[in-house]
Amino acid sequence: MPIAISAVWTAHPGKEDVVRDALVKFVPATRAEPGCQAYVVHQDPEQPTVFKIFEVYDDEDAIKAHRNYPHFTKYAVGQVAPALVDRSHEFTTVLDF
Amino acid sequence: MPIAISAVWTAHPGKEDVVRDALVKFVPATRAEPGCQAYVVHQDPEQPTVFKIFEVYDDEDAIKAHRNYPHFTKYAVGQVAPALVDRSHEFTTVLDF
Numbered sequence: 001m002p003i004a005i006s007a008v009w010t011a012h013p014g015k016e017d018v019v020r021d022a023l024v025k026f027v028p029a030t031r032a033e034p035g036c037q038a039y040v041v042h043q044d045p046e047q048p049t050v051f052k053i054f055e056v057y058d059d060e061d062a063i064k065a066h067r068n069y070p071h072f073t074k075y076a077v078g079q080v081a082p083a084l085v086d087r088s089h090e091f092t093t094v095l096d097f
Numbered sequence: 098m099p100i101a102i103s104a105v106w107t108a109h110p111g112k113e114d115v116v117r118d119a120l121v122k123f124v125p126a127t128r129a130e131p132g133c134q135a136y137v138v139h140q141d142p143e144q145p146t147v148f149k150i151f152e153v154y155d156d157e158d159a160i161k162a163h164r165n166y167p168h169f170t171k172y173a174v175g176q177v178a179p180a181l182v183d184r185s186h187e188f189t190t191v192l193d194f
Contacts, residue, residue, distance in 0.1 A: 027194035042189040092139040097124035
């Protein structure tokens with residue numbers, strides 16, 4: 001069964017645009033991955049430093065592949081991570097309905 | 098911008114199958130709604146009574162329409178709600194990347 005990841009990225013105040021700029025390139029590249037079924041960035045407008053991301057991948061291998069792509073290294077690791085004060089990930093199983 | 102709803106439905110112990118049975122019919126009908134962009138049910142396998150649902154709708158009107166469809170009344174209100182001990186919803190704005 002596919003795997004969902006519910007991530008929360010919290011940017012340092014003032015670093016929101018660094019995260020947004022990375023997402024502009026990172027999101028389309030991730031959605032183009034063969035094992036990625038969904039990649040949705042959403043936000044409470046009253047919390048502009050908090051980026052919520054709902055991701056769905058085919059399986060564990062698709063998640064490993066995601067983390068080995070150049071765009072992951074360049075944008076998630078290289079650009080977003082230094083701009084974050086906190087991040088969390090919850091893994092769940094997608095139920096097939 | 099589209100609206101995401103992150104819902105958590107917690108079933109009474111033993112009522113999980115009542116919720117699953119309703120979802121079998123409710124999920125495809127919801128995905129067929131013109132204003133529904135995503136409806137993903139996911140779960141921590143170690144918490145079988147807790148159903149997490151990530152939904153995306155075009156806008157407020159699409160959410161209102163969702164709640165006025167016969168399948169919402171029949172399954173969400175009529176079958177799922179009585180089987181739940183708790184439920185929560187968080188509304189966020191989907192960012193366009």
